[in-house]
Amino acid sequence: MPIHHAIAKYGLDNFVFSIIQTFKNEVDCLQAETYWIKHFNSINRKLGYNLTKGGIGSSGFKLSQETKDKISKANSGTKRTESTKKVMSDKKKGFQNHFYGKTHSKETKIRNSGENSKSAKLKIREVIEIIDLFKHKIISQKQIAIIYGISQQQVSRIVNGKKWSNVLEIE
Numbered sequence: 001m002p003i004h005h006a007i008a009k010y011g012l013d014n015f016v017f018s019i020i021q022t023f024k025n026e027v028d029c030l031q032a033e034t035y036w037i038k039h040f041n042s043i044n045r046k047l048g049y050n051l052t053k054g055g056i057g058s059s060g061f062k063l064s065q066e067t068k069d070k071i072s073k074a075n076s077g078t079k080r081t082e083s084t085k086k087v088m089s090d091k092k093k094g095f096q097n098h099f100y101g102k103t104h105s106k107e108t109k110i111r112n113s114g115e116n117s118k119s120a121k122l123k124i125r126e127v128i129e130i131i132d133l134f135k136h137k138i139i140s141q142k143q144i145a146i147i148y149g150i151s152q153q154q155v156s157r158i159v160n161g162k163k164w165s166n167v168l169e170i171e
Contacts, residue, residue: 003049
């Protein structure tokens with residue numbers, strides 16, 4: 001049972017919270033978390049409330065296929081009301097969003113851009129071909145779009161450096 005359920009069930013007064021160690025950096029803290037969870041065997045549901053071996057959040061915690069199937073079955077065919085959808089949407093806005101006030105690092109942006117993007121339809125070599133075709137005025141943006149199976153607007157974004165701008169830097 002997750003600790004928040006146990007607190008709700010047994011009441012906060014039935015739990016003792018104490019600081020057993022302090023740290024100056026996160027790495028040492030995460031290593032100690034792993035040590036103390038193992039030391040107290042608090043991953044054992046009869047002895048504690050830890051769901052993982054420690055370290056970073058829920059890393060190492062994997063749902064079994066059976067559990068995934070149960071969740072999928074429970075959610076299939078579920079119709080959410082408009083008010084429920086609004087509540088879910090509101091919980092992802094502003095300070096309630098886990099990413100609020102944060103930005104992706106340059107490395108993350110590079111790693112998730114271009115052909116590494118989950119939604120990418122093109123490879124870098126195809127983008128280079130598109131840029132070359134447009135530069136040399138061999139065919140129109142519309143014709144390029146048809147050949148590569150993308151929209152004319154996307155071709156325009158590519159050749160004007162609004163998308164795939166990292167490829168323009170290579171050129």
